[in-house]
Amino acid sequence: KVRRRPHKHDPKDTRDRDKTESKKQKTLQRMSGEAKTVEKPKNHVAVCLDGSEYSKFVVEWCAEHIFPWAGKVTLLHAYSFAPVTFIPGPSLAYSADAIEKSNKAFEQAAIRKGSELLKNYAKESAKLGRKPEELKLIQSEPYLSIKAAILDFTENTKPDFLVCGSRGMGTMGRMLIGSVSDYLMHNCKCSVLIVKEREPKCPKMA
Numbered sequence: 001k002v003r004r005r006p007h008k009h010d011p012k013d014t015r016d017r018d019k020t021e022s023k024k025q026k027t028l029q030r031m032s033g034e035a036k037t038v039e040k041p042k043n044h045v046a047v048c049l050d051g052s053e054y055s056k057f058v059v060e061w062c063a064e065h066i067f068p069w070a071g072k073v074t075l076l077h078a079y080s081f082a083p084v085t086f087i088p089g090p091s092l093a094y095s096a097d098a099i100e101k102s103n104k105a106f107e108q109a110a111i112r113k114g115s116e117l118l119k120n121y122a123k124e125s126a127k128l129g130r131k132p133e134e135l136k137l138i139q140s141e142p143y144l145s146i147k148a149a150i151l152d153f154t155e156n157t158k159p160d161f162l163v164c165g166s167r168g169m170g171t172m173g174r175m176l177i178g179s180v181s182d183y184l185m186h187n188c189k190c191s192v193l194i195v196k197e198r199e200p201k202c203p204k205m206a
Helices: 010-038 053-065 096-125 146-156 178-187
Strands: 043-047 072-079 132-139 160-167 190-197
Touching: 043 053, 043 146, 053 096, 053 160, 053 190, 072 096, 072 146, 096 132, 132 146, 146 178, 160 178, 178 190
Parallel strands: 043 072, 043 160, 072 132, 160 190
Antiparallel strands: none
């Protein structure tokens, strides 16, 4: 019978294997840590709203179709007011200070109204399952047209999607129809989504 010589244990081999395993473990831990720190890209969706009932429908539509996959939701409202050039009364007043004071009061009233609108839409959105991350009130007329104000907003904040309605009846209604929607679609660098109102269901025939 041929006797096999017992294999002698070499401590150096054990140390080499331990070093190799240790390097593998450190590499895996480093890769795992890097994977945790790298965040997935998030979509930023900005939704234009006015004070109409139709905007409530836009929020409901977005809650069903847009908000579930959105990383960040911004509710957007552009406030506007009509400045006066004289103060009507028993005699026309042309005092520059009085006119400026009146216009500031009108603007502050528009800001308060816009802020309340955004808060109400945010509550409605939260009820539907998504609390917006940002409420944004932007300045438009008489300083800027509504379409220019929204375009400036998209260029500064760079959302991935801009959502607006196909029509509106509130102070921001002009933003939601024809020429302004076309303007946004052709000039915004982000994608623009127009939400159309659902057609009323036809009554059942007797």
